[in-house]
Amino acid sequence: MATRGGKGAYRIVDDLDIDALRRDPKPLVGFSDITHLHLALWARCGLASLHGPFANWSDEWSGPASAEALRRALMTTDPVLIHRHTSQASAAVTVEGTATGVLVGGNLDAIRTEAGAGLPSLEGTILFLEHQRGTGLGEVDRALTQLTRTEALEGVRCRTWPVPRLRPGCR
Template sequence: MHRRHFLTAAIATSLLPLLHPRPGQAATDVVKPPRLQEGDRVAIVSPASATFLQEQVDIVVDAVRGLGLEPVLMPHAQARYGSLAGTDEQRAADINQSFADTSIAALLPITGGWGSSRLLPLLDYDTIRANPKILVGFSDITSLLLGIHAQTGLVTFHGPNGLTAWRPDQTEPFRQVLFSGESLTFRNQQAGDDGDRLMNTRFRLQTIIPGRAEGRLFGGNLTVLSGIVGSPYMPNLEGAILFLEDVGEETYRIDRLMTHLRLAGVFDQLAGFVFGQCVRCNPAGGFGSLTLEEVIWGHIEPLGIPAWYGAMIGHIEPMLTLPIGTRVAVESDRGTIQMLESAVI
């Protein structure tokens, strides 16, 4: 090979990791978005499933106004392509336009469902990195929260979608984290199902391995997160705190997803682990099935890292606003996630 060609090829090869980050490779330093202020404009987007009822869109618009913010319905927020909210190109265009528009401070999805992962190769990460904004959501939005952070370093937020309840116990921590820039400590509510029992019957803490750990917080929906493992859209989890939740999955499917993460080496990198709620995750086969607790303990207990089960995270209300990519401390004996820094500037 001619020397010039050899050098050109060598340089190109050395740049490949920068142009196309490897799975688990951090793209850049952590970037925090500006905090929200009264009157800020919020882009209402639909990155995943379509919204078929106008009333639901109107409810989200009213929720944004109730927060003291100005709703901006993006051009394709009500588009439809099968069950999706428009084509991949349309949905990605709304995300890209929202970040490019300097008058918009935050992006709020109407709902989750399915489809956000399809957008990851279509997003303009240079524009997103140059225009940091608040992106909040959960469930299928997990892929956007993690993918955008992996590619840009932007702190994102596992929190309410537009169609969640927005009662005071959800709205107040949302304001504290995103408006005031406070560093909160999250813990489970202590109350019975009907509020007057002597003992706590919901969101009970179970310690898997006692202890305290610090690291950057990542996580979200187990099914969605598992689907991007091995891609350039999975953040570097070395020394991280990972939280997981899911909905409507039989126990053997949770076992299959957790096994995938274990085989991929995800659990080996962690400093701490939190499992939230698995709503309607029932065993198939009755007594012939492992319980959900047995599945989680079986995968996590051998790691020997601080870990706990039963966090108020998942398809439940109130919906916590958890920062993705900032440093936290977890104490598995107490069941707490403590923010060690503000998530906004």
């Protein structure tokens, strides 16, 4: 479990001991810059990890319910349900129903950095994106445009896309 994000995880990705990780896998939990490590573990080892809280995370969402959800995700085979927090600027659900598949994603800036360098194929995945608080929609648009232009979003399963000119890259 990561204790913080920061701006350095991308520097250590190439030095991960993949054979050791395959022999003795451990769960990785973290968000933000830790996205670089999540993507590397999935692409190079096939290891799943959790986009979740840091060990020292403390805010209005890190109460007992969050701790219990993390415990269930790490220690049981129960399905993981993702709920939108109504006070957050999350994308609204526009199509009712259930989606199943490999959930991949993380910090949008980290995913953009990995495009062309270590981003695994997103073919058939369900993509989720985190962005920093305070990031303007213009920056989100630039990141999505770059990912589309590099064809990194080819094959992502989606029904709608918030930026109309980006829709052709989705199936």
